[in-house]
Amino acid sequence: MELLLADLIESYIFLEKSSERLAVAQSLYNNAYYEDAVSRAYYAMFFAARALLLTQNISPKTHRGVITAVSERFVKTGLLSHNIWEFLAAGETIREEADYSSERRIDRIRSYTTLEHAKVFVETCSQILSLINKNYQNSGE
Numbered sequence: 001m002e003l004l005l006a007d008l009i010e011s012y013i014f015l016e017k018s019s020e021r022l023a024v025a026q027s028l029y030n031n032a033y034y035e036d037a038v039s040r041a042y043y044a045m046f047f048a049a050r051a052l053l054l055t056q057n058i059s060p061k062t063h064r065g066v067i068t069a070v071s072e073r074f075v076k077t078g079l080l081s082h083n084i085w086e087f088l089a090a091g092e093t094i095r096e097e098a099d100y101s102s103e104r105r106i107d108r109i110r111s112y113t114t115l116e117h118a119k120v121f122v123e124t125c126s127q128i129l130s131l132i133n134k135n136y137q138n139s140g141e
Contacts, residue, residue, distance in 0.1 A: 034111035042095035048125035
């Protein structure tokens, strides 16, 4: 499968969206909007994951599809550690709890943990994308 320049460009657009969501999550956390911070932190990870998948010409239709595809294409190949991938999977669960549950509120500690995990996940995806970009540029030489 050949990486197309258009897919690489779109990957960087999703990575930019990811960075924006992460900044908003931090702002929400700083202002004690812990549940909304969790939601934005998850979406930061989700967009970073989509950025990676676009380099493989993969665009799953569901959140679970994105999480599964990242595991299959990046964890199983050793490009992404299982521990960091778990941040994405756990992030979906806590985001659903934050957005849909009336039984349990997200506290400061859980929000902080999710935000920190999102920072690590997004940074790791950014590093992988840089490596893919470098390989793409070197393949044209």
